[in-house]
Amino acid sequence: MCASEGITPAEVMVQNMRYFWRKRSDPACRLLAQKCANDAAPYMHPRLNSINTDVHTTLSLDDDPIDELLEEVNRRRQALRNGEDGDIVH
Numbered sequence: 001m002c003a004s005e006g007i008t009p010a011e012v013m014v015q016n017m018r019y020f021w022r023k024r025s026d027p028a029c030r031l032l033a034q035k036c037a038n039d040a041a042p043y044m045h046p047r048l049n050s051i052n053t054d055v056h057t058t059l060s061l062d063d064d065p066i067d068e069l070l071e072e073v074n075r076r077r078q079a080l081r082n083g084e085d086g087d088i089v090h
Contacts, residue, residue: 008043009043010040013036013043014040016036017036017040020032020033020036
């Protein structure tokens, strides 16, 4: 409804923020300006997770941590089968 009248909710929040900021000598007005700024921020600044990014990584299979992890799991499994404590580090 407001947008059809030429003003959006974000614009109202920013106008209120500016109004209270002009009266910032009053501590209550400073707090109201801060509240308006906080309310308007999501409309003005996109959240990091909503920004499209293109990330490229290079993986090396030379030192594969999964292989090391699987070796450790197998070592512990075998130790348990032999009646040993699987947490013993050799």
